[in-house]
Amino acid sequence: MKILVINGPNLNMLGIREPDIYGKEDYNALCGMINAHCRRLGIEVEIFQSNHEGEIVDKIQSAYKKFDGIVINPAAYTHTSVAIPDAIKAVGIPAVEVHISDVSRREPYRRVSYVREACVGSVVGEGFGGYTRAIDLLAFGEKEGGRL
Ligand code: CA2
Numbered sequence: 001m002k003i004l005v006i007n008g009p010n011l012n013m014l015g016i017r018e019p020d021i022y023g024k025e026d027y028n029a030l031c032g033m034i035n036a037h038c039r040r041l042g043i044e045v046e047i048f049q050s051n052h053e054g055e056i057v058d059k060i061q062s063a064y065k066k067f068d069g070i071v072i073n074p075a076a077y078t079h080t081s082v083a084i085p086d087a088i089k090a091v092g093i094p095a096v097e098v099h100i101s102d103v104s105r106r107e108p109y110r111r112v113s114y115v116r117e118a119c120v121g122s123v124v125g126e127g128f129g130g131y132t133r134a135i136d137l138l139a140f141g142e143k144e145g146g147r148l
Contacts, residue, residue, distance in 0.1 A: 001042075003135060004067045004093075005034055006059060007049040008075030014100075021101050023127055030128050037132045041139060053077055053084065060087040069138035070095040071131060078103070078113045085118035096134035099124040 007027075015026030031047050038045040046067075048059050056077065063070060070093050074084050078099070088095045095118065102125025103110040116122055121137050123130040 001069070001139060002044040002046075002067045003038065003069045003071060003138060004059070004063050005045060005047045005131065005135075006056060006070060006072045006074070007047070008056060008073060008077050009051040011073060011075050012049050012051075023100070025128060030131070033128055034131050034135070037135060041135070043135065043139060045135075053081055057083050057087045060084070060091055060093075063093055064091040067093055069093060069135075071098055071134040071138065072096070072115065072119075073098045073100070073131075074115050078115050079109055080114070082114055085115045088115070088118040094138060095119045096137050097122040097124075098130045098134045100127055100130060101125060 012027045014022055014030060015024060027049070034045060034047060050056050050059070056074065060070065070088065072088070072095055074081060074097070077084055078097070097113065097115050097119040103113070104124060113122070121134070123133045123137070126133060
């Protein structure tokens with residue numbers, strides 16, 4: 001199985017500020033955790049980060065017929081982008097949305113997710129562990145991986 005993990009704008013700055021919301025660990029630690037989890041499960045993984053909406057759309061398109069699942073934290077684009085969910089629908093690859101923080105308990109504008117309707121599941125408010133949960137959901141489905 002091949003999974004593409006996509007991270008949106010500013011996630012490369014994790015650990016620098018707002019540790020109360022996003023934790024103390026940095027982006028390298030997040031990538032290390034995802035890589036270790038996938039290695040344990042025998043899953044091939046590629047991790048991609050961009051601050052640009054069009055680059056994220058290009059990356060999703062390039063996954064067509066190459067990846068079996070997408071884990072995506074679109075960061076701020078979650079609340080604004082129509083192009084990202086359109087791209088997920090276009091490639092037809094099962095995708096799970098992840099948010100490190102619990103966006104449902106933050107500012108009202110963070111409660112809106114345009115990406116969610118294009119995804120088979122969402123994991124919010126579980127910190128970095130949300131990424132491994134999302135990978136498990138794609139690999140094992142609802143039964144072993146938890147909620148979808
Ligand atoms: O909770 C999440 O994972 C978010 O997707 C993170 C985004 C935010 O815009 C979403 O509403 C929720 C922010 C990404 C990183 O932001 C930083 C802020 C300060 C310092 C470092 C990173």
